Amino acid sequence: MSEKSLNVFEIVQQQIKVACDALGETNEVYEMLKQPKSCLEVAIPVKMDNGELRIFQGYRSLHNDSIGPGKGGVRYHQNVTMDEVKALSAWMTFKCGVAGIPYGGGKGGIIVDPTTLSKNEIEKLSRAYIKAISPVIGPNVDIPAPDVNTTPEIMAWMTDEYSMLKEQFTPAIITGKPLSIGGSLARFEATGYGVALMIREAFKATNREIKGAKVSIQGFGNVGRFTAYYAEKFGAKIVAISDVSCCLYNEAGLNIEELFDYVKKPENKNMLTGYKGAEEFSRDKIFEIESEAFSPCALENAITAENVGKIAAPLIIEGANGPTTPEADKVINEKGKFLVPDILANGGGVMVSYFEWVQNLQNYYWSFEEVQEKQETKMVNAFNDILNIKNQYNVSMRVAAFMMSIKRVADAMRARGWVK
Numbered sequence: 001m002s003e004k005s006l007n008v009f010e011i012v013q014q015q016i017k018v019a020c021d022a023l024g025e026t027n028e029v030y031e032m033l034k035q036p037k038s039c040l041e042v043a044i045p046v047k048m049d050n051g052e053l054r055i056f057q058g059y060r061s062l063h064n065d066s067i068g069p070g071k072g073g074v075r076y077h078q079n080v081t082m083d084e085v086k087a088l089s090a091w092m093t094f095k096c097g098v099a100g101i102p103y104g105g106g107k108g109g110i111i112v113d114p115t116t117l118s119k120n121e122i123e124k125l126s127r128a129y130i131k132a133i134s135p136v137i138g139p140n141v142d143i144p145a146p147d148v149n150t151t152p153e154i155m156a157w158m159t160d161e162y163s164m165l166k167e168q169f170t171p172a173i174i175t176g177k178p179l180s181i182g183g184s185l186a187r188f189e190a191t192g193y194g195v196a197l198m199i200r201e202a203f204k205a206t207n208r209e210i211k212g213a214k215v216s217i218q219g220f221g222n223v224g225r226f227t228a229y230y231a232e233k234f235g236a237k238i239v240a241i242s243d244v245s246c247c248l249y250n251e252a253g254l255n256i257e258e259l260f261d262y263v264k265k266p267e268n269k270n271m272l273t274g275y276k277g278a279e280e281f282s283r284d285k286i287f288e289i290e291s292e293a294f295s296p297c298a299l300e301n302a303i304t305a306e307n308v309g310k311i312a313a314p315l316i317i318e319g320a321n322g323p324t325t326p327e328a329d330k331v332i333n334e335k336g337k338f339l340v341p342d343i344l345a346n347g348g349g350v351m352v353s354y355f356e357w358v359q360n361l362q363n364y365y366w367s368f369e370e371v372q373e374k375q376e377t378k379m380v381n382a383f384n385d386i387l388n389i390k391n392q393y394n395v396s397m398r399v400a401a402f403m404m405s406i407k408r409v410a411d412a413m414r415a416r417g418w419v420k
């Protein structure tokens with residue numbers, strides 16, 4: 001099958017098959033995991049500002065809940081499909097399994113371009129969506145969170161709607177909330193902080209020194225930004241960062257805090273282009289920059305069969321979800337590069353979502369430092385466990401991560417009598 005015709009659901013099914021085969025798992029386990037347990041499709045009526053009624057299509061997929069309730073974000077995008085939501089919910093099962101947190105996988109989405117809606121319409125849509133999927137979610141059933149184009153403000157409306165339906169304040173129904181209604185400190189930084197931790201561990205595992213090492217990063221959104229910030233704190237020299245507008249390069253190292261301030265200026269529209277403290281190239285130059293570690297933190301399918309040959313870095317740490325196509329992944333393995341897969345590297349977000357849920361349930365809140373410390377311990381343990389599996393079975397870190405996760409889910413399904 002060509003790279004272009006493979007959809008994300010087929011990709012995740014392939015990944016499950018490879019890991020099940022490597023583990024010698026039963027066909028029953030593969031059959032249970034290759035599709036979600038349930039996927040609800042809802043029609044969401046919204047009275048628009050001009051008085052017209054529009055019906056939006058939405059989904060909530062629960063992939064597996066053998067270890068605990070489903071967990072996963074809600075995406076607002078015009079290209080959302082049921083297959084995409086199903087695939088993302090499966091990845092969430094394995095991401096939670098890798099992180100060692102007691103959740104299964106869930107995911108939701110609405111087919112909508114939110115930039116065409118007013119704030120009032122987005123609020124109505126968000127509330128109506130939660131109402132529509134309320135029979136299949138709950139603090140012990142399936143817990144939504146933000147994803148593409150959904151914000152803490154939207155999470156607050158959803159929490160409020162659900163709480164009104166249940167006639168009691170229920171903060172543990174949603175994570176990624178504003179701090180004022182039970183959000184967690186260090187949640188905003190969590191994904192990028194985790195990616196930076198994984199960069200640091202990848203240096204250690206391959207006997208490289210991170211101090212002064214060149215690192216390049218694709219993407220300067222929430223994930224890329226904090227990856228750069230914390231990787232620099234760990235001693236790396238961030239020589240290149242790209243975003244949708246350009247690629248910035250400075251051999252002496254970019255000044256990350258200055259870049260944070262630069263993109264925040266309203267006239268710069270959250271983009272890197274025009275920054276004076278670096279050379280500026282077109283955005284795809286990022287693949288050719290000489291560095292010891294490269295972290296794709298922008299979009300899926302960023303590293304393809306076409307550009308993988310240009311990447312010189314021996315270490316690749318996946319900040320984005322699904323940034324490497326299966327063909328490119330093969331090339332990376334053949335070249336003997338060390339790749340930390342997305343389900344481990346960007347698992348910091350869901351990990352701190354879990355901490356948020358735990359804090360909500362116990363009504364006791366932790367400090368920023370306590371949250372980051374707990375995140376570090378869990379992520380470094382997961383990295384080392386996966387490294388051991390990689391070495392024991394002589395497989396890639398990606399296959400090892402799926403193996404660890406699938407084994408945990410299969411053990412739970414077996415214990416509950418779902419499979420033999």
Ligand code: NAD
Nearest residue numbers: 191219220221222223242243244297298319320321346349
């Ligand atoms: P974001 O929208 O904040 O940032 C995306 C960045 O990518 C922007 O800087 C944008 O300019 C850049 N970009 C877009 N197209 C590009 C291109 N062709 N070349 C270079 N840069 C490009 O998104 P985010 O929250 O940082 O998420 C990034 C990725 O990480 C996504 O795959 C997302 O699913 C994944 N992820 C995010 C989180 C989270 O907590 N935010 C958690 C896990 C995974």
